[in-house]
Ligand SMILES: Nc1ncnc2c1ncn2[C@@H]1O[C@H](COP(=O)(O)OP(=O)(O)O)[C@@H](O)[C@H]1O
């Protein structure tokens with residue numbers, strides 16, 4: 001096919017030999033199937049380079065791995081190409097995340113190179129060698145869904161142990177390969193320890209995976225792995241080996257008693273005021289033990305609650 005202009009420099013540099021076909025084009029990136037020597041790979045062209053994170057520069061430079069050969073030599077020599085390469089290399093969160101996760105044993109597409117805003121990586125394939133489908137497009141037996149879920153929660157656990165949260169995990173960013181599900185698309189991966197929204201993102205990520213797989217194994221819907229993972233992470237107890245239960249008890253269980261008490265108090269106050277007004281209006285010859293106009297009581301779902309209880313609770317009513 002005609003070479004897209006973003007890939008021309010990679011062809012010129014011999015980083016890729018041929019652009020085979022477009023794979024997918026979305027808001028953030030266009031992905032192409034490419035050939036490198038005898039291997040088929042894919043090339044992800046970032047559309048919005050503003051995604052590059054400047055804040056994490058220091059972290060990126062530390063322990064960063066760059067593909068070998070020409071780029072490596074150029075970086076060492078500080079040539080023009082080298083400077084450019086160095087710049088773009090530390091700016092790509094996804095490339096960093098891929099290397100970091102690979103090192104942590106998380107199954108992600110293997111990155112091969114990152115040049116001129118293009119990430120060349122392993123093409124994930126299904127059993128027939130076609131590009132792997134998204135998790136949301138496959139039919140699964142309940143037992144397979146359970147296995148996928150356990151595997152993915154473990155992958156998320158390992159990611160978290162490596163300090164990362166995906167941040168945009170869903171059925172669209174998990175591909176089903178011949179050897180099982182693989183997490184992709186990590187440009188927005190966040191540092192778990194340094195982000196205020198980290199817990200919410202983790203819980204959402206896990207929740208999305210769970211919701212997708214619960215279509216085939218409904219009992220998964222009741223699990224709370226995201227919350228459990230975060231609780232362990234936050235207290236420093238999370239390890240790669242940690243066995244999770246999927247159970248989690250919120251510390252803030254709704255205070256039903258407290259809410260009822262507030263409603264009762266408000267009702268009591270209302271009744272007092274109402275009754276006082278009626279007495280003042282001369283609508284009552286003799287003061288009575290309870291308001292005559294019970295219709296004026298707001299319906300708070302407490303009908304049947306003995307009024308005496310509400311009248312005496314928390315107040316010394318000496319008028320009777
Ligand atoms: N390594 C890969 N192997 C196979 N297909 C891929 C690979 N990376 C991306 N794709 C395909 O390209 C699509 C878009 O890639 P993705 O990384 O999710 O970028 P974005 O969603 O930001 O456009 C994916 O949903 C998937 O279908």
Ligand SMILES: [Mg+2]
Pocket residue numbers: 172173185
């Ligand atoms: Mg995606």
